[in-house]
Amino acid sequence: MHDQRLKDIVPFVTSVESGSFTAAAERLHLTGSAVSKSVSRLEARLGSRLLERTTRSLKLTDAGSAYYQTCLRIMEELAEAEAVLAAQRTIPSGRLRLAVPTTYGRLGVMPLLIPFSQANPDVALSLTFSDRFIDLFDEGIDMAVRIGGSADLPASLGCRQMGRERMVFCAAPSYLAREGCPTSERELLQHRAIMYERVDGSTKPWLFTTADGHPLWRDQPYRMALGDVDAQVQAVCAGLGVAQMPSWLIREPLARGDLVIILPEQQPDGLPLSLIWPRRKQLLPKVDALLAALEHLTIR
Structure with a gap:
């Protein structure tokens, strides 16, 4: 040029x-x-x-x-x-654009961003909450928290794996008092299911782990299919049926007693959680500081 x-x-x-x-x-x-x-x-x-x-x-x-x-x-x-x-620019500063999944961003990422922002007053955080695929280069994003979709990344992107989701079956105590608590996979499949509906209209099947440790996906007739995880949690808490959801999503309802885990032996790994950033930005103090702030990010 x-x-x-x-x-x-x-x-x-x-x-x-x-x-x-x-x-x-x-x-x-x-x-x-x-x-x-x-x-x-x-x-x-x-x-x-x-x-x-x-x-x-x-x-x-x-x-x-x-x-x-x-x-x-x-x-x-x-x-x-x-x-x-510039050797003197060691203090994190400037605008920092972060893309996070909608619900996980609120529940899992924001609790870490608040102390980060307090400790770095010269950094102007700009957060995008979205569950769609975001191209970091096209949209000028400095870092993304991504659930799934981190395989085959180009060499221009850095990636740090933060673990995998833990999938659990759960229901409201009121539902289990009314319908009984399943004690086996066979009994569970007879219950009313609250499923997650994908963008293409299909439902995400339930994931089990076989006796020899292999994943097994099962399609399940459902009472309700919802394309929003917050709505799915709301329906299960209301006692409308049983669902399989990531443990991070229902941590608060479990703590309140609004939900209980069923078949605790069936807790297979779900999607991976990753931090992704353009490698050319890693030396920026603001990006390096954010990587350090998110090192304790968990999804289990």
Whole structure:
């Protein structure tokens, strides 16, 4: 990338942020004509109009919006690279973007982020709560907590395995008082099931461990199938049936006595928990500090 490309990016980004060439020129200590020519030169080189000009304002085109987001990432990465190379920057600081699963992020990650934030007042945490697959590079994420989906990662990503889920069968005491407590796999399969429904409409089968230690998946007729784990917990606590869920998800209902574990000998391992981050960001003090803060993250 030659110098002129970098020179044109700054006036373009500043013009978008300022809303006009005149305001951008004031911020950059240039003339309005110089800023306008710089953006026009950028558009000519790219062969695409980035901004719609009116007498009062500037508006991004679709192509301009996509290019603007790319420019922001480039400028942020340059700033982070300078921070890594600056010997005096040893205190974690700057914006830190973390992506976490929706429910596990609330129950498992947030209790660790609160003391981290208190200990690092110069770090501005930005959290994305989502159960969808997130591309760290496309979305500018510094670190992700991921349940499952960590196999075959590219070499550009660092990964730390934090353990695997422990799957347990559970029900409300009111349900067991009414329907009886199963004492075997065969009896369990006769009970009303509250299943988790995947995005494609299928239900996640129950997982058992065979006598020789192998996993065995069983589809189960259900009374209710829910595509949200919090709703699934609510239904089971209400005494509507039996469910198999990760132990981290029902830790609080178990402690309150709203749920009890059944068939305790059947507690197979579920999905893995991983911390994932772009390797080029690992030397940043803020990322290194967050890795240390999450080293005690657990999913069992």
